Amino acid sequence: MRTASALTATIVAALAVSLAPAWPVAGATAADLASRADAAAPTPHPADRARPAVVERKVIGHSRRGRKIIAWRVGDPDAKRTVVVLSTMHGNEPHTRKILYALRDGRPIRGVDMWLIPVLNPDGLHRRTRKNARGVDLNRNYPYDWKRLGGSYYSGPKPASEPETRALMKFLRQVRPSRLVSFHQPLHGVDTDTKNPRFARRLARELRLPRKRFVCGGVCHGTMTGWYNHYFAGAAVTVEYSAKPSTAMLRGPAARGLLRVFGARRSAR
Ligand SMILES: [Zn+2]
Known part of the structure; x- marks a missing residue:
């Protein structure tokens, strides 16, 4: 004793x-x-010890089924430019988050203040469905140019009805990134018909993707990028990879290309 x-x-x-x-x-x-x-x-977390690039980990909200939505901050919090990269807003588009995990798990990043949200729709990812646990297409649920839509684009009972939508809205209002990249699948291209075409062209060049104009089957209402581009000074762009991009490409050239887009780099050690 x-x-x-x-x-x-x-x-x-x-x-x-x-x-x-x-x-x-x-x-x-x-x-x-x-x-x-x-x-x-800021929030120390045991898992971060093995991740030298991570400077902060934040739970930005919870899904309808109570799963955490996590944002990882990498890079330099004092850098001039703050950017946000997010993936898997649709649960059946699981691959592009590998780019974010590669950025998170490598050596420290310099030259940008970067937040990564690998899984915006954890319930959908769990069930491998496009929509969230309530059957709402989160990329039609934002309160700008929202419209009542049904079927596979069900936009919810009202704008921002979903906890996943509100979590991201609150986070973006706090962080106010000058650049926002939203990864999707499987249309394979960068939407250059957007608020900042120069930024979009640079993304297409560095990620080696074709420039495209996504018309969303005529139902581009209540989208996250539409909402952000309308209400904020920064520019949001949708980037789509194919249905089955290779893990090696996502973790290697795609992650490095994204750093170049933001003028960022890995530190030598
Ligand atoms: Zn999508």
Whole structure:
């Protein structure tokens, strides 16, 4: 018993040292220190220790079935440009998230402040369905040019009715990226008929995809990119890969190409 409590005391002391603030403490209250600690050290997570590129991990919301929607921040939070990359808004489009995992799991990234949301529709991914657990097409559920649509494009009972939609809206309002890339499948191309055609052309060049104009079968209502491009200064672009892109291409050339689009690079070590 005595040995165990001595050990506990040692661990507590060691923890106290390792958690001690690195800045001068004179005149600071405990509440001050706690709030500064929050600002200086965002959400540590055990899994991040093996991921040197990750600087923050955030749960931006939950799906209709309660699954977490996670955003990973990589790169340099002080960089001039903030960008967001997201994938798998449709659960039956599971492959492009490999690009995001490759960016997350490699060496540190410099030159951009980048947020990655690999799975926006975790319930759909679990069931391999386009729509969320309530049967809503999340890319028709945004509150800009929303229209009542049925069938495979069911747009929900009202704009922003879905928790996945509201989670991303809230996150984007906080982060306000100057560039936003939304990966889909299987149309194989970059939508160059968009708010910032230069950005779209650069994406097409670096990702080696054809430039296209996506007409969404005439039902381009309530889309995420439409909403973002209308209400924010930044530019959002839809990028589609084929039905079965190779994992090697996604994790290699596609991930590297995306870094070049943003003028970013991996650090040497
Ligand atoms: Zn899609």
